[in-house]
Amino acid sequence: MDQSQPRPPQRTVEVVADRDALTYVACELVTAAANLAIGLRGVFTIALAGGSTPRPLYAALARDPDIDWKRWRIFWSDERCVPPDHPDSNYGMVHQVLLSQPGVKPQLVMRMAGELEPEVAAANYEAIVRELVPAAYDQVTGDRPRFDLILLGMGADGHTASLFPHTPALAEQERLVVANPVPALQTTRLTFTFPLINAARRILVLVSGADKAQALHDVLVGPHRPDALPAQAIHPVAGQVTWLVDEAAFHLIEEDMAE
Template sequence: MDDRRSIIVGANAADARRLAGQIIATTACEAVGRHGQFTLALAGGTTPRPLYEFLAAPPLSEAIPWQDTQVFFGDERDVPADHADSNFRMAQDALLGSVPIRLENVHPMMGDADDLTLAARRYAEQIIRILPQGPDGRPSFDLIILGMGGDGHTASLFPGSTALDEKAELVACADVPVLSRRRMTFTLPLINAAANVLFLVTGKDKAEAIAKVLSSDPAVAAELPAGRVRPTHGKLLFVLDEDAARQTPYKP
């Protein structure tokens, strides 16, 4: 196994969230100690919300250096920021509205922009302006949090999306074939430039997909979008609960 990849299994979803929260807090403090800020990209979807609520409560709300944290979003749905389906609104309600983060350090995606491709380029420009360059010359997040769907998608990189093959753009307007919708999303080149990528995956409905993503055969893993996340120079961490890990050899 790649020595830059780690798999941790919690006894249940709450335990997995606790483990992930501790890792996030430690990574944040180390980043601020190293270069004065913590650059974080949040995941959307349903799985991260309880994690964000956990981060928003003591002791982690007091352990994370929020005033030195820059928050971006790994993807966004094509809705206004105040819409119930907005990833930004979910994060705002569950986390950002409850911690002392600077307003100017929160960078939502413009999911309802008339020209999503242009909005994606402008979002990438924000990232380039704020983040340090990594070893490959691309901006490098201290931590990107990702979830995974039962179909193996991550961020808004769905099976069959042309955005999976993007090589140049850091942020793209992605087709979501299964939903016949478009979304804004980080691309693999940006994700794989991160110093740390953390997948939080819970539930037995994810078991088959995560078993494939964690396959020892890279070709098998790469059949799913989440299996193509392989940081070039950074660390890759999977935090699972026992239900998600049931088809893998990994145990709590």
């Protein structure tokens, strides 16, 4: 990966009090992005994240009576190599708290097939994304599909999606979805790559908890080391990224600012 400092992204960092506030604001941001996309293009294409942080958001979206679900097209930014009914499945978690709820009937739900051989599953999903998510065909994003919103999280090790430190997918420049070996976890994950992530119109990164504070500090204000801190490579080339974080995750940066 190129270690040179990239141009600054269109980045906003929004700090909220706690996880409940994070869920509330995230819900507002997601629905606003949906309304804008539907108004401009008639549909809303979103890629969801797994993990515990966005789970309350999905539950909140399920309770929102004003969402026009029939215009939503739902994808996933990463997945474990497990069947959809496995407890570790990102799709399974979203299905439980969102998709199975009354009235939630999106136009399209396209999961990653974690039960298939990983390379086959990744290739199949890339083909699906290219077919179903329109590209802008401009000089900046080229023929890469442009999601209206990609929802991401960040781990305490600085990973995002299933782009973990020092893994092969970090260097990928052409493929949009790959099977990424993660030796530290003794597994392989399916994941969007940065060429696809950074082509999105909007990226929303949710970070909650004191256990993420050091990584958030290093990602946002530390030296540029994307091989060690993959979330540093979130740089939309023609869009916006919002880091929505709670006070517990932000406190080390806040202490630096106060010095």
